[in-house]
Amino acid sequence: MTAVIFDGLVLGLQFGLLGVGLTVVYGMGGILNLAYGSIAVVAAVVMSVSMRAGLQAGPAVVLGILTAAGISLTLNSTVLKPVYRRRGEDRVLLSLLLTIGVAFIIDGLLVWRFPIEALGLNVGWEPVSIIGVRMRAGSLLASAITLLVGGSLIFFFRATTTGKAVRSVIQDEVGARLCGVNPAAVRTLIFALSGVLGGIFVATQAMTSPVPISAGFEFTITALLVTVVGGLGSIRGAFLAGLILGIVNAMSSFYIGSYITTIILLAAAALTIVLRPSGLFGERA
Amino acid sequence: MTTDDHTAEPTSATPTRAGTYRRESGQGAFLAIAATGIVLALVPIWIGDSRTLMGVAITGLLFASYAISFNLIFGSTNQLFLAVGALAGVGAYASTIASDRLGLPFPLTMVIAAGLSMLIGGAFSWIAVRRSLGIIFTGIVTLTFSLAFDNLLLGQRDFTGGETGIVVKAGSNTFLRQQIPPYYVFLSVVLIYLVGYVVLHRSHVGWAFRALRDDEVAAELTGVDVARYRIYAGAIGGGMLGFVGALWAHVEGFISPATFTFVHVDVPALVMLVFGGIGTVLGPVVGAAVFTYLGEVLASFSQLRLIADGVLLIVLFLLFPQGVVRALRSGVSGLRTRRRSQQ
Numbered sequence: 001m002t003a004v005i006f007d008g009l010v011l012g013l014q015f016g017l018l019g020v021g022l023t024v025v026y027g028m029g030g031i032l033n034l035a036y037g038s039i040a041v042v043a044a045v046v047m048s049v050s051m052r053a054g055l056q057a058g059p060a061v062v063l064g065i066l067t068a069a070g071i072s073l074t075l076n077s078t079v080l081k082p083v084y085r086r087r088g089e090d091r092v093l094l095s096l097l098l099t100i101g102v103a104f105i106i107d108g109l110l111v112w113r114f115p116i117e118a119l120g121l122n123v124g125w126e127p128v129s130i131i132g133v134r135m136r137a138g139s140l141l142a143s144a145i146t147l148l149v150g151g152s153l154i155f156f157f158r159a160t161t162t163g164k165a166v167r168s169v170i171q172d173e174v175g176a177r178l179c180g181v182n183p184a185a186v187r188t189l190i191f192a193l194s195g196v197l198g199g200i201f202v203a204t205q206a207m208t209s210p211v212p213i214s215a216g217f218e219f220t221i222t223a224l225l226v227t228v229v230g231g232l233g234s235i236r237g238a239f240l241a242g243l244i245l246g247i248v249n250a251m252s253s254f255y256i257g258s259y260i261t262t263i264i265l266l267a268a269a270a271l272t273i274v275l276r277p278s279g280l281f282g283e284r285a
Numbered sequence: 286m287t288t289d290d291h292t293a294e295p296t297s298a299t300p301t302r303a304g305t306y307r308r309e310s311g312q313g314a315f316l317a318i319a320a321t322g323i324v325l326a327l328v329p330i331w332i333g334d335s336r337t338l339m340g341v342a343i344t345g346l347l348f349a350s351y352a353i354s355f356n357l358i359f360g361s362t363n364q365l366f367l368a369v370g371a372l373a374g375v376g377a378y379a380s381t382i383a384s385d386r387l388g389l390p391f392p393l394t395m396v397i398a399a400g401l402s403m404l405i406g407g408a409f410s411w412i413a414v415r416r417s418l419g420i421i422f423t424g425i426v427t428l429t430f431s432l433a434f435d436n437l438l439l440g441q442r443d444f445t446g447g448e449t450g451i452v453v454k455a456g457s458n459t460f461l462r463q464q465i466p467p468y469y470v471f472l473s474v475v476l477i478y479l480v481g482y483v484v485l486h487r488s489h490v491g492w493a494f495r496a497l498r499d500d501e502v503a504a505e506l507t508g509v510d511v512a513r514y515r516i517y518a519g520a521i522g523g524g525m526l527g528f529v530g531a532l533w534a535h536v537e538g539f540i541s542p543a544t545f546t547f548v549h550v551d552v553p554a555l556v557m558l559v560f561g562g563i564g565t566v567l568g569p570v571v572g573a574a575v576f577t578y579l580g581e582v583l584a585s586f587s588q589l590r591l592i593a594d595g596v597l598l599i600v601l602f603l604l605f606p607q608g609v610v611r612a613l614r615s616g617v618s619g620l621r622t623r624r625r626s627q628q
Contacts, residue, residue, distance in 0.1 A: 032421065082603060092421045093365070097602050100552065104595030112588045217548070221432065228425060259440025266429040266436075273426050274416050 004254045005247060010139045012246020013146040014204055016239035018219060019226030020153060021197030027170040027233020028190045029183075030088070031080060031095040035102035037219030039075075040198030042106060043068035044119035044211045047203065057121060065199030072195030075102060076187060084187075103216065110213045120210040121203060138207035145204050149197070150239055157235060166190060170233055225269040231279025240280055314483045314566050321570055322476045329465050338581075339464055343536065345577030346471035350529040351554040352561070352569030353478045358522035360564040361486070361494040362515050363501075364410060365424035369526060370550025371431040372402045376527030377534040377545065378438065378445060384455035384535075391455035391535055399528035405430075406523015407516050414512040431547045438542040450541025453534045467536040474532065475570065478525060483566055490517060498564075556594065559601050562608025571610050 018040075025033050047064035051057060079102060083095045110117075121138070157163040168176040169186045177183055201219075202211050226245060230237030245265055252261040272279060325346075332338040351369050358366045366372070376398035383394040409430070413423045438445045445451060460466040485491055493514040496504035505511050534540045543549060557576050561568025583590060605612045 079599060079603075089420050094602060094606075096421070096424070097555070098599055101595040101598030101602070104552070104591050104598065106595075108589065108591030108593075108595060111591065224425065225429075257440070259436045262436045263433045263440070266433040270426050270429045270433075273418065273422050274412055277416065277418060277422060 004250050006135060007139075007254075008247030008250030009243065010143050010208065010246070011250055012243035013143050013150070013239075014201060014242070015222060015226050015246045015249075016242025017146050017149060017197060017204070018201045018223045019230060019238035019242050020150070020235055021194040021201065022220075022223040023227040023230065023233055023235065023238045024166075024170075024190050025194045026092075026227065028166065029084070029169075029187055030091045031083065032092050032099070032224075033075070033194070034096055034099040034220050034224075035075065035106060036099075036194065036198060036223055037221070038103045038106040038110075038216035039068050039071050039195060040202045040219050041110065041211065041213055041216040042071060043195075043199035044202040044206065044215075045110060045114050045117050045213060047121075047206070048117055048119040049114070061121075061199075061203045064203070065196050068199035069192045069195035071106075072191045072198070073188065075099070076191040103220065107214075107216055110216075114213055118210045118212045119202065119206045121206040136208070142204035142207040145200065149200055153235060162189070225265060227279075228269050229272045229279055234279065237280050315480070317567055318476060318479045318483070321479070321567060322472065325472055325475075325570075326469070329468055333465055336464055339468060341577060341581055343468050343471055345573050346468070346475050347529060347533055348554060348557060348577065349475050349570045349573035350471070350478055351526065351550060352558045352573055353475070353482060354522045354525040354529070355554050356558055356563065356565075356569050357482060357485075357525070358406070358518050360558070361491075361498060362518040363420060363498055364413060364515060364519060365420045366406070366409060366427045366519070366522070367424050367547065367551050368409070368427040368431045368434075369554050370545040370547060371427075371434040372406055372523050372526040373530030373533070373550065374434060374438070374540075374542075374545030375405060376402045376530035377540050379527070380531035381451060381453045381455070381534050381540060382444060385451075385453065394455070395528060395531040395535070398531035399524045402527020402530070403520045403524030406526070407520030409523070410516040410519025411512075413519075414515050428547065431551065435542055435546055438545075446541070448542065450539055450544075453538050453540060456535030457538060461536045462538060470532070470536070471529075474529060479566060479570070485521070490514060494518065552594065552598070556598055556601065559605075560597075560609050562611040565608065565611065568608055568610055 021040075022033060022036050025031050025036075043064035045064075046067045047060045050060040050063050055063070079098050080095060083091055083098065086094055155163075157167055165176070165181045166186050166189065168179065168181055169183050173183055176186075198219075205211050222245075226238055226241045229245065230239070230241030245268070248268065249261055249265060252264050256264075328342055329339065332342065351373065355366065355369050358364050376395075379401050380391065380394040380398035383389050383397055384391040389397075409423070409427055412418070412426070418426065439447055441447075456462065461470065486494065493504070493509045493511075496507070496509050497511045497514060501511055530545070533544075553576065557572030558569050559572070560575060561570070561572030580590070583593065586593075601609070
């Protein structure tokens with residue numbers, strides 16, 4: 001029982017990290033980036049390929065993360081450029097449709113060039129025992145990294161001027177512009193951040209179980225569920241929702257089975273939208 | 286109502302909103318549907334010898350039906366249902382299970398299937414209206430339904446055969462399993478859907494659809510019961526999807542979860558509709574025809590299919606948000622007016 005909850009927590013933290021990468025982009029620009037999961041998988045492929053080419057794990061991971069950030073930035077400055085001319089729901093809709101297209105292109109390229117690639121990061125330490133539960137070192141390291149990244153994100157958004165500028169754009173784009181914040185610069189920053197978070201996510205994920213190239217769609221959907229349950233645009237919400245969904249996931253896949261688990265998660269997300277459209281921590285939708 | 290259709294044609298590229306149904310007066314729309322019917326009815330003369338190609342053509346008509354239904358729900362009332370495949374799948378599985386397990390006659394089970402999908406489609410609209418979910422949240426809720434349905438099919442092996450699918454017994458030994466007749470059955474369905482679409486849009490329902498599509502608040506204020514008409518569209522569109530899904534099950538004789546996934550149904554249907562023009566009568570059919578043909582031509586590059594779909598999706602939405610057909614038509618009529626003004 002305790003072991004299952006621990007597994008859920010580890011998974012939940014990762015879900016939260018994944019969700020944050022999607023939710024900041026949505027909150028900041030009204031862009032629902034459905035290519036997010038696929039971009040994260042590109043990071044995994046880069047890590048895996050460069051490690052096979054003889055690079056150490058550390059530099060390989062960094063290279064993967066930078067690639068994801070680069071793709072994310074490119075997406076922002078090319079395909080999404082015309083999207084910013086729209087407002088409100090039109091903007092979300094167009095971004096959603098265009099990024100589905102981008103996701104298809106990335107997935108298609110990956111299946112074509114790297115059909116059997118999968119990323120696994122082996123953390124070669126002994127399992128550690130915590131209150132009687134033996135935890136794999138990979139899970140612990142992944143959780144530690146996730147907590148560290150999550151903590152620094154919250155610090156960045158609460159305590160630094162740049163972070164506050166980003167939040168001001170999330171709250172009111174026009175108002176922020178009047179105060180001298182440049183929304184385009186903030187967007188660039190946030191898209192880079194989103195790519196980095198996706199990259200860190202696949203690295204931590206690979207410490208517990210291998211990441212196959214087909215995982216992009218699933219990652220995007222998980223991120224979407226976390227984002228929706230937590231409230232679009234809320235970082236705290238994303239982590240909380242991630243933890244809840246992670247624990248539900250671990251419990252029900254242990255006791256009930258994986259197909260029903262997925263249905264339960266999806267139903268939970270749909271119910272949240274229907275009952276509380278702004279999510280757990282969201283601003284009014 | 287003017288009798289001459291052509292004077293009502295926009296002579297230049299007037300910035301009509303994508304998706305507003307342009308009322309075509311007179312009998313123009315019905316003539317166009319009849320002409321489409323005749324052209325499509327001649328297709329078996331050309332490819333009737335090949336079982337494979339007839340199968341492709343039937344799939345094309347299936348997708349045309351999907352796109353017409355989706356057009357009614359999304360194009361006419363702005364409800365983004367990302368559950369086109371799932372609603373058709375509900376129909377297909379319901380009809381198969383009811384006929385093969387419960388022993389009901391399969392024409393009856395197709396009606397039951399349509400009814401079930403109708404209920405679900407109506408329920409989506411009802412929830413979306415009651416909880417005033419916007420386009421995006423409606424999209425996400427229906428998408429979660431699609432994914433949950435897929436997992437349900439995969440998980441309930443005893444009923445659905447899981448990943449491997451089920452062989453549909455009902456309908457075998459009938460004309461539905463022959464080479465050419467099912468094509469005409471599907472063609473009739475497409476034509477009936479098209480006529481239904483036009484009739485619906487000429488009634489008071491169509492008037493309400495246009496009002497709520499253009500400005501929901503203004504429509505509500507002038508006394509249009511937005512909730513009711515949204516539910517109409519969701520229920521009718523859902524029923525259309527369920528019926529055509531059930532029909533497909535009995536014609537194809539085999540269904541599996543992969544036949545109805547988001548990636549295999551919703552995305553292509555959306556691309557076809559956008560290509561043909563959201564909110565136009567024949568757009569869905571044109572889109573389905575073009576993409577079915579392209580798919581066949583590019584069949585040997587199946588690995589690149591996903592990439593091509595992605596590129597098309599992006600290009601279409603960026604360059605022709607109102608549909609390629611409409612853009613071409615306004616381009617042609619633009620040329621015509623220019624020439625006329627030069628004379």
